[in-house]
Amino acid sequence: MIQIRRFVFIFVVFLLFCGTVEDVKAESDYKVGTNSLNVRAEPSLTSAVIGTLPSGTEVNVLDIQFDWAKINYHGKTGWIASHFLVGGSTYDTKKASLVSVAADGVRLRSGPGTSYPIAGYTTYGDTFTLIETKGDWKRVRLSNGNTAWIAGWFVSSNQESMKIAKSPETLRGKTIILDAGHGGYDPGAIGIGGFLEKDFNFNTAQRVKNKLIQAGAQVIMTRSDDRYVGLQDRVMMSQAYPSSVFISLHHNAHKNSGASGINSFYYYPADKNLTVAIQDQLNKQTPMKINSVQFGDYYVLRNNHPQSILLELGFITNMNDMSVIQNNQYQEQVAESIVQGLQNYFQ
Numbered sequence: 148m149i150q151i152r153r154f155v156f157i158f159v160v161f162l163l164f165c166g167t168v169e170d171v172k173a174e175s176d177y178k179v180g181t182n183s184l185n186v187r188a189e190p191s192l193t194s195a196v197i198g199t200l201p202s203g204t205e206v207n208v209l210d211i212q213f214d215w216a217k218i219n220y221h222g223k224t225g226w227i228a229s230h231f232l233v234g235g236s237t238y239d240t241k242k243a244s245l246v247s248v249a250a251d252g253v254r255l256r257s258g259p260g261t262s263y264p265i266a267g268y269t270t271y272g273d274t275f276t277l278i279e280t281k282g283d284w285k286r287v288r289l290s291n292g293n294t295a296w297i298a299g300w301f302v303s304s305n306q307e308s309m310k311i312a313k314s315p316e317t318l319r320g321k322t323i324i325l326d327a328g329h330g331g332y333d334p335g336a337i338g339i340g341g342f343l344e345k346d347f348n349f350n351t352a353q354r355v356k357n358k359l360i361q362a363g364a365q366v367i368m369t370r371s372d373d374r375y376v377g378l379q380d381r382v383m384m385s386q387a388y389p390s391s392v393f394i395s396l397h398h399n400a401h402k403n404s405g406a407s408g409i410n411s412f413y414y415y416p417a418d419k420n421l422t423v424a425i426q427d428q429l430n431k432q433t434p435m436k437i438n439s440v441q442f443g444d445y446y447v448l449r450n451n452h453p454q455s456i457l458l459e460l461g462f463i464t465n466m467n468d469m470s471v472i473q474n475n476q477y478q479e480q481v482a483e484s485i486v487q488g489l490q491n492y493f494q
Contacts, residue, residue, distance in 0.1 A: 177216075177232045179204045186225040190215035197225060206232070211244075229276075244277040246285055246302040255295035259284035266295045283371055299371055317490050319363035322391035324384065326447060327352035327368070329397075331375030336400030338463025342473075347398045349373065351460065351478045355396070358482040362490070367391070378446045385451055392421070392489065393455035395447050398472060399462045407468045408436030410459040412443025414451075422456045425488030432487070433480045435461050435471055458485075 179200045187194040198220055200206065206227070210217040216229035248269050255267040259281040267289075269275075275287035275297075283299045327348040329335035335344030352368065359366050367388065369381045385393045399410060409429055413422040422440050430437040448455050460481055461468040471477050 177206050177208055179206065179227075179231060181231045184227050184231050186218070186220050186227055188223075188225070190217070190226040194226070197223065200227065208232070245274055246277050246287060246297075248273045248275075248297070248302055253297060253301045255289075255297055257295065259286070259296045261298075263296065266293075269297065301367075317362050318359065318486070318493070321363075321489070321493065322365040322367065322388045323359050323489070324367045324369065324388060324391050324393040325352045325356055325359075326381055326385075326393065326395040327370055328395055330370050330373055333375050336398065336463055338398070338400060339466060339469050342463060342469070344398045344400065344463060345373065347460075347463065347472060348396050351481055352396050354478045354482040355394075355485050358486045359489075362486050364489075379450075381447055382450045385447075385455070389452050391452075391454065393447070393451055394425075394485065395445075395455075395457040397457065397459050399459040400464045401462060402464075404464055404466070407462050407465040408438045409433070409461060410438045411440050412445065412448065412457040412459070413440070414443060414445065414448035414455065415453050417453050418448075418456055421454060421488075421492050424492040425456070425458070425485055428484035428488040428491070429458075429481065432484045433471075433477060435468065435477070 179202055182202050184200045184204075185196045186198040186200060188197050189195075206216070206218050208216045208218060208229070211229060215226045216232060218225050218227060253269050254265050255269055256263040257266045275289065278286040278288055278294060280286070280299070281296075284296050285299050285302060286294055286296050288294055327345075329345035329348060331345075333345065335348065337343060349370070349372075356366050356368060367384065369384050370376045381395075385391060399406070409426070411422045411426040411429075413419050419440065426437060426440050429435070443457055445457055448457055461472045463469055463472060
């Protein structure tokens with residue numbers, strides 16, 4: 148009887164041992180790519196170390212949270228630094244959160260803000276693993292293993308980066324400043340049903356940005372979310388790229404609910420051809436009524452460099468215009484029209 152109990156005990160211990168080995172050496176193609184990798188209780192460098200994995204250990208990644216990979220370790224949940232893993236195509240292309248730089252000469256900083264010291268520079272097309280987001284700033288993993296912060300308005304997601312590779316880069320080398328009008332405590336016009344102009348402006352700008360990136364353009368957004376940006380700040384951002392094209396996106400309003408259609412404005416006479424090129428495409432690709440190209444004495448045009456235009460993409464105080472503006476298809480048509488208009492202008 149004692150021998151049977153001893154055999155059962157040894158057999159149970161053997162099963163438990165095998166189970167723990169399988170937890171670490173799971174059926175996976177991920178391997179530890181450093182000499183010794185700490186396993187932590189939580190996804191943080193300040194969390195307690197509960198074990199280590201030697202180089203070449205196979206691991207089963209259960210989840211990815213920024214720069215950390217969740218694994219089973221001896222029957223417990225453990226976390227390891229994901230950038231020390233090698234192999235695993237699923238992790239590389241799907242689970243890893245990547246950002247791609249969408250501008251040239253972008254500064255890397257030691258913290259999430261312009262007041263932090265410059266840690267280096269990066270340029271258009273560089274891709275990094277995203278570690279965390281803090282407000283408008285992204286913390287990324289550099290090729291040397293260190294980390295740095297980059298302004299979020301200078302990067303695009305990995306999905307956008309994949310689109311770039313698949314699309315003809317007809318606007319490669321061109322810098323486009325997209326100015327989504329109003330924002331934050333400045334709602335712009337208030338339309339039928341209480342809809343705010345600032346929201347339409349931003350949503351349209353995002354779609355235009357995506358199309359421009361696909362066409363290879365360098366895109367700078369004057370605002371990357373719902374925040375207030377002064378007119379002077381918008382102009383200063385544009386003037387930092389004197390050879391760029393500045394496009395300010397708005398939606399119109401009028402006390403006369405019969406007012407409708409798209410209006411396109413320029414200030415410098417030399418910009419009329421650019422305005423016409425884009426307006427022609429809006430006329431061809433959208434169902435909206437097209438009004439004439441006009442001179443516009445707007446601050447963001449008057450105080451800006453040449454190649455600056457302003458588009459009013461319909462009246463949110465007109466019932467028919469609003470039914471079109473609220474349609475996602477219309478915003479896509481606007482984005483296509485702007486890209487095609489720019490391509491025609493630069494030919």
